[in-house]
Amino acid sequence: MPGRTHSDRPPALDYQKPKRPLTAIVIGAGARGNVYSSYAQKFPEELQIVGVAEPIPYRNERMAQAYGIKDEHRFVTWEHVFEVPKFADAVIVTTPDELHYGPAMAALDQGYQMILEKVIAQTWRECNDILKLARKRDAIVAVCHVMRYSPYFRQLKHVLDSGIIGEVVSVQHLEPVEHLHMAHSFVRGNWRNTEESNPMILSKSCHDTDILRWLIGKPCKRVSSFGSLRLFREEMAPEGATKRCTGGCAVERECPFSAIKEYAERKRRLSHLRLEENSDAAIRQALETGPYGRCVFHCDNDVVDHQVMNMEFEDGITAAFSMEALTTYAGRRTRFMGTMGDIVGDEWNMQVTEFGTGKRHDWNVQQHAQALLSSGHGGGDHALVRDFVQAVTRSDPSLLTSTIEASMESHLMGFMAEESRLQGGAVKTIDLKL
Numbered sequence: 001m002p003g004r005t006h007s008d009r010p011p012a013l014d015y016q017k018p019k020r021p022l023t024a025i026v027i028g029a030g031a032r033g034n035v036y037s038s039y040a041q042k043f044p045e046e047l048q049i050v051g052v053a054e055p056i057p058y059r060n061e062r063m064a065q066a067y068g069i070k071d072e073h074r075f076v077t078w079e080h081v082f083e084v085p086k087f088a089d090a091v092i093v094t095t096p097d098e099l100h101y102g103p104a105m106a107a108l109d110q111g112y113q114m115i116l117e118k119v120i121a122q123t124w125r126e127c128n129d130i131l132k133l134a135r136k137r138d139a140i141v142a143v144c145h146v147m148r149y150s151p152y153f154r155q156l157k158h159v160l161d162s163g164i165i166g167e168v169v170s171v172q173h174l175e176p177v178e179h180l181h182m183a184h185s186f187v188r189g190n191w192r193n194t195e196e197s198n199p200m201i202l203s204k205s206c207h208d209t210d211i212l213r214w215l216i217g218k219p220c221k222r223v224s225s226f227g228s229l230r231l232f233r234e235e236m237a238p239e240g241a242t243k244r245c246t247g248g249c250a251v252e253r254e255c256p257f258s259a260i261k262e263y264a265e266r267k268r269r270l271s272h273l274r275l276e277e278n279s280d281a282a283i284r285q286a287l288e289t290g291p292y293g294r295c296v297f298h299c300d301n302d303v304v305d306h307q308v309m310n311m312e313f314e315d316g317i318t319a320a321f322s323m324e325a326l327t328t329y330a331g332r333r334t335r336f337m338g339t340m341g342d343i344v345g346d347e348w349n350m351q352v353t354e355f356g357t358g359k360r361h362d363w364n365v366q367q368h369a370q371a372l373l374s375s376g377h378g379g380g381d382h383a384l385v386r387d388f389v390q391a392v393t394r395s396d397p398s399l400l401t402s403t404i405e406a407s408m409e410s411h412l413m414g415f416m417a418e419e420s421r422l423q424g425g426a427v428k429t430i431d432l433k434l
């Protein structure tokens with residue numbers, strides 16, 4: 001089929017037990033670093049964590065304790081890892097977005113294989129630098145587009161490739177971020193500011209451009225995009241709102257975004273508050289002094305809270321995507337329209353209906369993939385690590401679907417969509433030359 005690459009194929013499922021465990025160094029032992037490394041606790045015969053770079057002492061200590069990491073292989077920041085000779089097979093780069101390029105380039109330079117969190121890097125030039133060096137060093141780089149590994153999206157890919165709905169003609173895809181997730185990550189938190197991390201269409205939605213490109217299986221030719229920040233702005237603050245929820249705010253009790261309700265009372269999403277222990281006093285102090293106690297209308301955020309993107313793929317296939325922060329629900333909703341039928345899915349359930357017979361096939365992720373659902377992203381987080389271990393130990397990158405090569409196009413779609421949005425929706429042509 002024109003435009004297809006080897007990486008469009010679902011990964012081979014002929015699992016082979018490695019002869020020895022792959023050894024890896026975690027760079028950035030925060031939320032994601034702990035998710036991927038926990039694979040080593042479940043499957044120590046496949047993966048061993050032998051080094052860590054992490055500036056927050058309790059996180060560094062926690063990882064060293066959990067995996068028995070030697071003192072000489074514990075580092076404060078990523079640079080220190082590469083000041084000593086190579087001592088593991090791979091690195092897992094799970095530092096904040098603005099700290100991907102440095103460790104990725106240094107790791108490739110020393111000959112490490114790599115799991116690299118998305119986004120690959122903050123600019124298209126930097127993404128290309130990493131790709132070029134990976135090729136030069138013949139390294140296997142898995143980009144953490146974890147949705148490609150989740151049972152639901154694998155099944156969706158399998159259904160589309162089976163041809164049951166004929167040729168795909170059009171797609172409608174919605175990512176409802178959920179308003180409190182938005183407030184946490186993209187208003188108060190790490191991904192709130194374009195300069196410091198990335199535009200929303202990359203930091204949140206590179207998963208979406210990536211999954212659409214993968215499922216459609218053909219190159220994207222043109223994009224355009226609109227969107228803006230509507231709600232989380234100074235002018236939208238209700239009367240009586242103070243700079244912090246703990247600062248005597250007159251409307252805190254009725255505000256849906258109250259930090260006191262979210263963190264001190266419901267105790268949700270505490271890991272990014274970076275507390276050694278989640279005691280009431282420590283949470284209160286973090287809200288009084290740290291970023292997560294700020295009023296959502298008085299932050300230094302600039303990323304959009306709603307954005308739409310239109311895409312045209314090869315053969316005139318169209319896709320319409322909406323990233324929506326202002327929802328009470330999460331979970332991506334996707335509809336595929338084909339020449340012989342359609343698919344309606346919501347990350348849990350999928351209905352496939354054939355035009356000819358009117359026959360409807362129902363699929364539910366819980367019935368079919370229970371065993372894989374224990375890790376995050378519907379099981380995708382650990383499935384990515386498993387396939388990375390397989391790819392490296394068998395020297396076969398085709399066992400991974402989200403190699404850096406396969407991930408570049410969806411990043412370019414994101415960079416171009418943002419350019420389009422900033423230019424009022426101008427149509428941008430995608431001309432990918434890798």
Ligand SMILES: NC(=O)c1ccc[n+]([C@@H]2O[C@H](COP(=O)([O-])OP(=O)(O)OC[C@H]3O[C@@H](n4cnc5c(N)ncnc54)[C@H](O)[C@@H]3O)[C@@H](O)[C@H]2O)c1
Pocket residue numbers: 027028029030031032033053054055056059076077078079094095096097099117118119144145146190203271272377
């Ligand atoms: N694939 C996904 O679905 C997904 C989901 C969430 C986050 N992410 C990405 O994962 C990355 C990490 O996110 P997170 O939620 O784990 O953040 P986090 O803040 O929990 O973890 C990042 C860690 O990096 C450490 N760090 C900072 N500077 C460092 C340095 N110089 N050297 C070494 N370590 C350093 C921090 O102290 C922190 O512990 C980000 O790029 C984010 O965009 C991906």
